[in-house]
Amino acid sequence: MTRKERFEGVLEHFQRNHPVAETELDYQDPFQLLVAVILSAQCTDKRVNLITPALFEQFPDAPSLAAAEPEEVFALIRSCSYPNNKAKHLVGMARMLVNDFGNQVPDSVEALQKLPGVGRKTANVIASVVFDLPAMAVDTHVFRVAARLGLSVGSKTPLETEKQLVAHIPQELVAKAHHWLILHGRYVCLARKPQCAQCPLTPWCAHFQSAAQTDQTAV
Template sequence: MLKKERYQAFVAYFSTHSPDAQTELNYRNPYELLVAVILSAQCTDKRINQVTPALFERFPDAETLAASNPDEVFTYIRSVSYPNNKAKHLVGMAQKLVGDFDGVVPQSVEDLQKLPGVGRKTANVIASVVYNAPAIAVDTHVFRVANRIGLTNNAKTPLAVERQLVKYLPKDTLAIAHHWLILHGRYICVARRPKCEICPITWMCRYYEKEVRPKLERNTQKTK
């Protein structure tokens, strides 16, 4: 399958079967999503959703969070990964958000990356989810699935994956394609042993074509 055909098949399938894909993080406004995404680094969305209700009740906006300190924030997020660093990032982010952006989460990826704890991936999430910008965040799921199914050609870095996806995906699908790839990677195309036996897109998958199908055919020949 040619790359153009694979992209067309990918968009066609998920547009039909997952037209409303969205983040599994719970949030009510851009500030809450920003906090949740910062917390979600190397941690499950399920864990973050367990932590944020109490955190948001205590710190409902950037102003209250900025007036706090890392030690207090730590008590609310102690069960997530790297809580000490994330507590410092959250307070620093809130203080810069209040000081430089009047407490309003900025729209541009460049401005978002000025906030402590916000790298390119987090900035792309906020820009695409909140502001529907033509950006795509590359986390471990997106990186793995895009390379595995053949949307990208053995890209070695998240930025390389991002550039290829932005180049070949229709601009109006970039924001939702991020969620298509994440959810597919989270529940089917898992890291150690992809669940090819239940995957609905093996017919367009380069990994299945090159790695899985030949093994199945060899096993079939042996049993004859």
């Protein structure tokens, strides 16, 4: 099976069975999504959604967060990973939004990455979800799932996987494909124990097919 056929099979399956695919983070505007995505690093969406209501009640927008001290934010995000770093990033991000971007979330990956705490992955998420750009954010799930399925080949970095995926996915499907791969990684293609018995993508999966040749259980 060619890589092109893997892409077509996987994308067709998702389009038919999961026409709607969205982030599971709770937010009400671009600023809040930016905050939520920064908090989601090495932390589950569920835990982020648990703490953002209190955070957004106290700091609902960039100006209020810009006026805060990192220590105040730290107390509210304590249960997420890296609270010290994230508290500094969030306040710094809000201050740069207010001071340098006219309190508007920038609309390009390049500008977004200038914000403290915003790397390529977070910038791609905002570009895709908020501005509807064909940006593929490669997080731990996308990186792993793409490699297992055989959608990426020989990629050692998220950036390389991103390039390969964008090169093979129709522009209008890139944003959806991002969420499809995330959700598939979160609930089916688990990092430690992929649930191949429950997986609808095995007809196009490189990992499943190579495993089936050497091991009848094909886990």
